[in-house]
Amino acid sequence: MNYLLALAGNQNCGKTTLFNALTGSNQHVGNFPGVTVEKKEGRIKWYKEATIVDLPGIYSLSPYTAEEVVTRDFILQEKPALIINIVDATNIERNLYLTLQLMELETPMVMALNMMDEVRASGNSIDIDLLSEHLGMPIVPISASKGEGISELVNIVKKTVEKGQSEVNFDFCFGEVHKAIHAIAHIIEDQAHELGCSWRFAATKLVEGEISMMDALKMSESQRHIVEHIIKNMEETLHTDREAALADMRYSYIEHICNECVHKQQETREQVRSEHWDRLLTHKYLGIPVFLTIMMVIFWLTFDLIGAPLQDLLGAGIDQLVAQLAVVLEKADVSPWLQALLIDGVCAGVGSVLSFLPVIVLLFFFLSILEDSGYMARVTFVMDKLLRKIGLSGKSFAPMLMGFGCSVPAIMASRTLSSERDQKMTIILTPFMSCSAKLPIYGMITMAFFEQTSALVMISIYILGIIVAILSGLLMKNTIFKGDSIPFVMELPAYRLPSAKSVLLHMWEKAKDFLRKAFTVIFFATVLIWFLQNFNWSFDMVEDSTESMLASIGSFLAPLFAPLGFNDWRAATALITGLTAKEAVVSTLSVLTAASSDLQLSNALHTIFTPLSAFSFLIFTVLYMPCMAAFAATRKEMGSTKQAILAAAYQTLVAYLVAMLIYQVGRLLFGA
Amino acid sequence: MVTLDKIQPGDGGIIDTIGGEGPLRRRLLDMGLTPNTRVMVRKIAPMGDPIELFLRGYVLTLRKEDAAKITLKEVNKQ
Known part of the structure; x- marks a missing residue:
């Protein structure tokens, strides 16, 4: 059984x-x-x-x-x-x-x-x-x-x-509400039985005024009339409305039994301790700096101190495995194209995505600690006012902040948001927070064009991302996501030590989630891009990737980017490969310009971009649709492929418009 | 008539009525903000909103615009 x-x-x-x-x-x-x-x-x-x-x-x-x-x-x-x-x-x-x-x-x-x-x-x-x-x-x-x-x-x-259990006690209604519930129960008892739900529940829901329950019970017009009449009477006698009457009845009963059963002399130690900690953590002036410091430490641990060595280790391990595999394939006399597919396509592609695993797992480790300890609720409390301006609540703050690290865990973290509307908005806006995988692109462009002003360019890029997110939020709030968000009425739980088991299980859950994506969506995407990059239209393998299908797709798309200032097939191709993982933009540009050193790459970039168009390219890379891993996460969390595609299309359109605007305005100001 | 959003941190009172409608009102009632409940304002968030309340032995936070829908019949100063 x-x-x-x-x-x-x-x-x-x-x-x-x-x-x-x-x-x-x-x-x-x-x-x-x-x-x-x-x-x-x-x-x-x-x-x-x-x-x-x-x-x-x-x-x-x-x-x-x-x-x-x-x-x-x-x-x-x-x-x-x-x-x-x-x-x-x-x-x-x-x-x-x-x-x-x-x-x-x-x-x-x-x-x-x-x-x-x-x-x-x-x-x-x-x-x-x-x-x-x-x-x-x-x-x-x-x-x-x-x-x-x-x-x-x-x-x-x-x-x-x-x-089995003897009947649970229903004896917790009294007075006028009791009368109303039982009077209504008489009327609908048979129908509730037919529906297979408890008469008590059905009657209570009718008192609360749920129309859907009336429909579910298939109540006749006259029955509805009588029920309304009973409730009107109750409301008049109690001088209150139905919803308040029921809540009041339940809480009154609870107070009654708590008076008898609960002996509470003082607040628990945890509650007292929480009040103490909150003096600092939600302090009027210190609350926000403390929070930002905590996040900075988490980022530093995730991306630098622990994450980077782990990432290198994993990367080295994968390289080792791939090298072994290459030897085996060589010995087994496997045809060159299959070798290339397995080594350069599958292994390189999935490998580069896999190297993100440590970062994602670590971010979730810290996030679950913040969540389970009760601190995240305080972050929500402190940051709510800021996010409300763009139609969200404080609960979206942590996922969006994580977006600066990596969009994938950030999008996955949006699951904790209770409102579907807030969740979708957060998922669409998060990729505008410039993620760490885009740093190599910034490095490449600033080195080639903005050596003197690199810090300024970097900061402006980050700020631009935030501004675009704010404007997009305002736009969505007033168009597709009109209406109120879920009421922000939230408990601040007492601080507690998170349980190791829960944190580890949560981490494992998210790691599994990411691995599943890496071996499905991301796998197919990388193989596809590899195929396009290594074959020509008659499906022959090409030595020189400039003759590949991808290159001709790049050439085809390049004119689209003319208004943005870079009508160049290499730039367009790099943007496509950037979809597998953003840092691929750099490697693609080096391959396509045949550059073997950073200096050569810098020089080659000057043949593709002017400083202004390089800046516009940078803006486009910051804002356009995120990598396949983030896309896969979006698809899963939104629960709809169509909506994920729409989100990606929106992000790309915004990137296009903003980059174009900046390029064209820049041209007017500084000349060509 | 004093509304909950006007109460200074540290002060409290007894709830008279819960205004508003729909999901918000139901949520307030469900969280225990029912008439005759004693409630205290503990804190205001760094940016001036939302506020932190203490009632029924636990801590709840809500926005000022929502707190404005709750009237008090008795206000206790610290």
């Missing part, structure tokens, strides 16, 4: 930690059908018959966010055998609000009361037996991060699944 279990709870209550403790690395990550909400499932280690699904972290079952709808639909449609409701014991009042709503779904439930160690350590206590009696469900005190109480939890879950 196989059982399906659901894990539900608020954000920041240790849900992921518990899920990891229950399943170990034995988990599978995907999406809920039709939405980009992450769905994790796995088998419980000590209860192999049970598959557990980690539902999104939510505060309520309102019909407004994708996460809440997904949770509700999952429980109503998949009908799990049991819900494990994880509750943060240090913040029990607000956590129980979701519990009461889950109870209405009439699915057997077990509560995992997390962070009980913190409650005890600060001298507070919770009468678990009494609470369990009130709610009519088993309650197991646990500490997910320390692994305490997990086996007890599994035992209780097992027992409840196999023996």
